[in-house]
Amino acid sequence: HKRYNITLLPGDGIGPEVISVAKDVLKLAGSQEGIEFRFQEMPVGGAALDLTGVPLPEETLSVAKQSDAVLLGAIGGYKWDNNEKHLKPETGLLQLRAGLGVFANLRPATVLPQLVDSSTLKKEVAEGVDLMVVRELTGGIYFGKPRGFGTNEKGEEIGFNTEVYATYEIDRIAHVAFETARKRRGKLCSVDKANVLEASMLWRKRVTMVASEYPDIELSHMYVDNAAMQLIRDPKQFDTIVTNNIFGDILSDEASMLTGSIGMLPSASLGESGPGLFEPIHGSAPDIAGQNKANPLATVLSAAMLLRYGLGEENAAKRIENAVMETLDKGFRTGDIFSSGKGLGFEGSLLFLPWGR
Amino acid sequence: HKRYNITLLPGDGIGPEVISVAKDVLKLAGSQEGIEFRFQEMPVGGAALDLTGVPLPEETLSVAKQSDAVLLGAIGGYKWDNNEKHLKPETGLLQLRAGLGVFANLRPATVLPQLVDSSTLKKEVAEGVDLMVVRELTGGIYFGKPRGFGTNEKGEEIGFNTEVYATYEIDRIAHVAFETARKRRGKLCSVDKANVLEASMLWRKRVTMVASEYPDIELSHMYVDNAAMQLIRDPKQFDTIVTNNIFGDILSDEASMLTGSIGMLPSASLGESGPGLFEPIHGSAPDIAGQNKANPLATVLSAAMLLRYGLGEENAAKRIENAVMETLDKGFRTGDIFSSGKGLGFEGSLLFLPWGR
Ligand SMILES: CC(C)[C@H](C(=O)O)[C@@H](O)C(=O)O
Ligand SMILES: CC(C)[C@H](C(=O)O)[C@@H](O)C(=O)O
Numbered sequence: 001h002k003r004y005n006i007t008l009l010p011g012d013g014i015g016p017e018v019i020s021v022a023k024d025v026l027k028l029a030g031s032q033e034g035i036e037f038r039f040q041e042m043p044v045g046g047a048a049l050d051l052t053g054v055p056l057p058e059e060t061l062s063v064a065k066q067s068d069a070v071l072l073g074a075i076g077g078y079k080w081d082n083n084e085k086h087l088k089p090e091t092g093l094l095q096l097r098a099g100l101g102v103f104a105n106l107r108p109a110t111v112l113p114q115l116v117d118s119s120t121l122k123k124e125v126a127e128g129v130d131l132m133v134v135r136e137l138t139g140g141i142y143f144g145k146p147r148g149f150g151t152n153e154k155g156e157e158i159g160f161n162t163e164v165y166a167t168y169e170i171d172r173i174a175h176v177a178f179e180t181a182r183k184r185r186g187k188l189c190s191v192d193k194a195n196v197l198e199a200s201m202l203w204r205k206r207v208t209m210v211a212s213e214y215p216d217i218e219l220s221h222m223y224v225d226n227a228a229m230q231l232i233r234d235p236k237q238f239d240t241i242v243t244n245n246i247f248g249d250i251l252s253d254e255a256s257m258l259t260g261s262i263g264m265l266p267s268a269s270l271g272e273s274g275p276g277l278f279e280p281i282h283g284s285a286p287d288i289a290g291q292n293k294a295n296p297l298a299t300v301l302s303a304a305m306l307l308r309y310g311l312g313e314e315n316a317a318k319r320i321e322n323a324v325m326e327t328l329d330k331g332f333r334t335g336d337i338f339s340s341g342k343g344l345g346f347e348g349s350l351l352f353l354p355w356g357r
Numbered sequence: 358h359k360r361y362n363i364t365l366l367p368g369d370g371i372g373p374e375v376i377s378v379a380k381d382v383l384k385l386a387g388s389q390e391g392i393e394f395r396f397q398e399m400p401v402g403g404a405a406l407d408l409t410g411v412p413l414p415e416e417t418l419s420v421a422k423q424s425d426a427v428l429l430g431a432i433g434g435y436k437w438d439n440n441e442k443h444l445k446p447e448t449g450l451l452q453l454r455a456g457l458g459v460f461a462n463l464r465p466a467t468v469l470p471q472l473v474d475s476s477t478l479k480k481e482v483a484e485g486v487d488l489m490v491v492r493e494l495t496g497g498i499y500f501g502k503p504r505g506f507g508t509n510e511k512g513e514e515i516g517f518n519t520e521v522y523a524t525y526e527i528d529r530i531a532h533v534a535f536e537t538a539r540k541r542r543g544k545l546c547s548v549d550k551a552n553v554l555e556a557s558m559l560w561r562k563r564v565t566m567v568a569s570e571y572p573d574i575e576l577s578h579m580y581v582d583n584a585a586m587q588l589i590r591d592p593k594q595f596d597t598i599v600t601n602n603i604f605g606d607i608l609s610d611e612a613s614m615l616t617g618s619i620g621m622l623p624s625a626s627l628g629e630s631g632p633g634l635f636e637p638i639h640g641s642a643p644d645i646a647g648q649n650k651a652n653p654l655a656t657v658l659s660a661a662m663l664l665r666y667g668l669g670e671e672n673a674a675k676r677i678e679n680a681v682m683e684t685l686d687k688g689f690r691t692g693d694i695f696s697s698g699k700g701l702g703f704e705g706s707l708l709f710l711p712w713g714r
Contacts, residue, residue, distance in 0.1 A: 076552070090552040120589055125477040141498075141520060141554065148555050156523040159559030163498060164517040166509050193603070195433070195447040197498065198505050202516030226640075228611040229619065232477055232589065246550070250607060254585040262586065283583075 003036045004311055007067040007275070009060070009096075012046040012089060013284025014294035015073025021296035022071060022303045025320060029307070033316040040067065044096060045075030045089035045284075055092025061099045069310035070100065070277045071303060074284035098138050102269035102277045103169070104176040105137040105248065106309070109255040109265060114328040118260030118337045121232070126258060131238040132184060133255055134177040135248025137269055139169045140199070142245045163199045165244065170203050174210040176270070177242035178217050187218045187239035191227045191247055203244065224251070231255055256281055263295030263336040266302035268309045278306040295334040297324055360393045361668055364424040364632070366417070366453075369403040369446060370641025371651035372430025378653035379428060379660045382677055386664070390673040397424065401453060402432030402446035402641075412449025418456045426667035427457065427634045428660060431641035455495050459626035459634045460526070461533040462494040462605065463666070466592075466612040466622060471685040475617030475694045478589070483615065488595040489541060490612055491534040492605025494626055496526045497556070499602045520556045522601065527563040533627070534564075534599035535571040544575045544596035548584045548604055560601065581608070588612055613638055620652030620693040623659035625666045635663040652691040654681055 008023060010016035023039060030037050042060040043051050051057075055075075064070045075089040085091060111119060111129040119126035144162030152158050174190075181188040190207045192200035204221055211219045222230065224247045230237060231251065235258050243251060256265045262282050269277040280298030288294055301324060307317035365380060367373035380396060387394050399417040400408050408414075412432075421427045432446040442448060468476060468486040476483035501519030509515050531547075538545040547564045549557035561578055568576045579587065581604045587594060588608065592615050600608060613622045619639050626634040637655030645651055658681060664674035 081552075085555070085558070088552060094553070120479055120482040120591075121477055122479055144517070149559065152523050154523075156525055157559065158521055158523045159554075159556040160501070160519055160521040161554045161556050162517055162519055164515055166511075166513040166515045168513055193606075195438075195445060196451070197516075197518045198442070199516040199518050201442070202506065202514065225606045225610040228585070228607045229614040232611065232614040234477075247607075249550075249582045250585045250604075253582040254589065254611065257586040257589040 001034055001036055003038065004069065005038050005040065005067040006306075007064045007070045008039050008041045009044045009064070009070060009072040010041060010047070011044050011073040011075040011284065012077045013074055013286040013289040015045075015075065015284055017290070017292065018280065018294055018296040018299040019071065019073040022299040025300050025323070026303050029316045029319045029323075032319060033313065035313060035316060044072070045092050046077050046080045048092060049080060049083075049087060049089065055087065055089050056095040056099070061096065064096065064100060065274065067275050069275045069306045071299070071306055072096075072277060072279040073299065074280065074282065076284045077286040094142060097269060097277065098143065100269075100274060100277055101138065101271035103136060103138040104173055104270045105135040106180065106268045106270070106305075107133040107135060107248075107252040107256070107265070107281055109133065109252070109259050111259045112261070112264070112325075112328065114325075115259065115261050115264070115337055119258060120260060121235075121258055125235065126260070129235045129258055131235065131255060132180060132240045133248055133252040134173065134180055134240060134242040135252055136169065136173045136244050137248075138245075139165055140245035163197065163244075163246070165199050165203055167202070167206055170206040171210055172272070173242060174207045177240060178210065178214040181217050181240040182214065185239040186216060187220075189220045189222055189227070189238055189241050191222050191224050191241055191243040191251065193224050193247075194221070195223060199244075207242065227251055228254060231258060252281065261337045262298075263334060264297050264301065266298050266305050268302070268305040270309060276306065276310040278302040278310060293335055295336050300324060358391055358393055360395065361426065362395045362397065362424040363663075364421045364427045365396050365398045366401040366421070366427060366429040367398060367404070368401050368430040368432040368641065369434045370431055370643040370646040372402075372432065372641055374647070374649065375637065375651055375653040375656040376428065376430040379656040382657050382680070383660050386673045386676045386680075389676060390670065392670060392673060401429070402449050403434050403437045405449060406437060406440075406444060406446060412444065412446050413452040413456070418453065421453065421457060422631065424632050426632050426663045428656070428663055429453075429634060429636035430656065431637065431639065433641045434643040451499060454626060454634065455500065457626075457631060457634055458495065458628035460493060460495040461530055461627045462492040463537065463625045463627070463662070464490040464492060464605075464609040464613070464622070464638055466490065466609070466616050468616045469618070469621070469682075469685065471682075472616065472618050472621070472694055476615060477617060478592075478615055482592070483617070486592045486615055488592065488612060489537060489597045490605055490609040491530065491537055491597060491599040492609055493522075493526065493530045493601050494605075495602075496522055497602035520554065520601075520603070522556050522560055524559070524563055527560050528567055529629070530599060531564045531567040534597060535567065535574050538574050538597040539571065542596040543573060544577075546577045546579055546584070546595055546598050548579050548581050548598055548600040548608065550581050550604075551578070552580060556601075564599070584608055585611060588615060609638065618694045619655075620691060621654050621658065623655055623662050625659070625662040627666060633663065633667040635659040635667060650692055652693050657681060
């Protein structure tokens with residue numbers, strides 16, 4: 001019997017309900033593969049703010065660090081939107097990513113054959129899209145210093161942030177990206193704004209240097225504005241994309257919407273060592289929280305990524321992914337992926353997992 | 358007889374050929390409205406680099422400044438891609454924008470009924486899209502200091518840039534955006550990343566303050582990652598979008614691709630006073646340059662914006678826009694907007710303007 005300690009961070013909005021489904025799914029898949037999980041739930045984000053006054057309590061981080069993997073629901077909500085920076089739920093998430101050192105964020109965007117109609121793209125454009133965004137997650141403008149508020153020479157108020165990358169930060173994410181591309185279709189597109197930004201010029205230079213260690217991978221470079229267009233024009237041209245923190249934030253969300261099923265998309269964030277952080281890419285959707293409407297599949301698929309990338313439990317990961325496919329094949333759909341005339345409508349998203357509740 | 362001095366900056370790649378069409382169109386529309394143009398062609402970008410060693414010669418800027426309006430083709434090309442920053446064609450464009458003080462970049466993205474099939478979006482999603490991105494153009498990370506290369510505490514090489522906005526920069530672009538929304542459907546969406554960046558927090562605060570002067574305009578705020586998704590999910594929800602320089606670069610290109618006709622989309626860049634800068638939003642497309650394949654309509658429509666926003670010549674602007682519509686109604690198409698089974702295919706994009714050559 002193998003045993004793993006999993007930290008569950010339900011967070012805010014729909015976070016608790018999707019985490020609760022994913023937990024049940026993990027238990028079942030584990031039991032079928034002789035794996036036992038010990039779950040520990042800890043507060044983060046707005047929930048932690050309300051409980052403890054800070055968005056990432058020390059205890060949450062230390063429990064997370066000592067566990068084998070961390071599964072997060074979602075954070076944020078209108079209630080805390082006007083909080084000062086250090087009291088924003090989002091700050092807790094950023095502190096968690098930094099605290100765990102998970103610099104590599106893998107965000108797959110796959111158009112599932114069952115869901116091709118949910119995409120707003122024409123069928124022939126959406127069909128077969130299968131790409132992976134590798135986003136740098138602990139550097140760049142999210143964390144760069146100096147940052148803050150001040151006054152300029154003319155005495156006017158300013159707000160400022162620093163986009164900064166060091167060679168080792170670029171090199172390590174580049175390695176993850178090349179390795180990822182190698183396990184996929186062998187194509188890597190590095191996205192930057194090297195025609196304007198020095199931080200991007202260094203990015204492009206280092207990615208090109210790292211490429212010499214991966215002669216089997218086809219590397220290309222693209223400006224971020226062009227990438228935003230190409231994702232819509234012809235998303236199938238992409239296999240693996242690597243980019244910085246802020247461009248990755250924007251492009252991975254854009255890519256996710258191509259699939260028409262943002263409620264379906266998982267992510268994995270990995271460091272050099274220590275536990276990985278796994279989370280759906282959707283937000284906390286406060287407007288539908290607690291109504292049993294949320295699609296839990298992004299979190300369920302994040303649990304599959306946790307098994308694969310976090311614990312190396314490929315069989316259990318496959319079990320979950322197969323169960324999701326089976327569920328979709330049977331026609332079960334939550335509202336977000338329910339396109340009229342297809343599938344079954346129903347209330348209560350939790351009903352549609354084959355293993356029930 | 359009214360007279361205007363127009364600076365033409367053909368630039369690189371397809372720039373010269375599209376400028377040449379737009380010049381003919383301006384002349385004809387002008388003659389029909391009793392307007393006379395004096396054109397002066399000046400080098401910029403790669404063309405200027407080859408000719409003078411710098412991407413924006415002083416003479417080009419001073420001629421542009423003394424004219425009534427500036428029409429630019431496109432800049433950039435593989436040849437200069439590895440140049441150092443101060444010798445990049447793009448740097449010439451940035452210097453031109455800064456030199457003219459054109460802080461407000463208006464980028465319409467309209468799905469024309471004739472071209473709805475060119476969009477990769479489903480017809481029902483694309484149909485009727487009509488939005489305007491108001492992009493801040495002379496501030497933010499494009500121009501912020503400090504910037505450059507250096508070493509960090511650990512002695513590693515770094516590349517860095519500064520995202521910075523002062524209150525007056527935000528206020529003036531906000532005013533342009535509210536005025537723009539007022540002339541449109543009265544809805545303004547301000548896009549930022551205020552859950553993470555201080556520069557965005559100040560942005561949101563100031564836009565909200567300026568809003569009190571426009572009680573008739575419905576203001577909303579959206580995070581940039583969400584905006585990148587919403588543009589694909591339901592672009593019709595947007596009327597006017599206002600955002601910073603880098604987010605505007607990315608989102609306006611994304612929005613343009615929704616229309617399926619990036620070869621059709623014009624832009625206007627305006628300052629407090631002095632000549633405006635008008636340019637197609639597409640690039641220099643070096644791969645098709647000189648082959649008479651490029652779609653000149655983005656530049657022709659930029660000339661219409663020049664007449665409207667730059668010179669206040671609404672009638673002449675309308676003439677050009679009507680001629681473009683007529684051309685499309687007749688079925689003439691360049692390759693970029695030719696969807697199979699519709700319209701006439703032909704070589705030589707210049708042929709299809711009703712006024713010929
Ligand atoms: C909530 C926010 C801080 C976060 C980010 O920008 O990284 C989110 O958008 C994401 O992509 O995970
Ligand atoms: C060429 C480049 C410097 C420019 C920009 O980023 O502003 C272009 O992409 C644009 O949007 O006009």
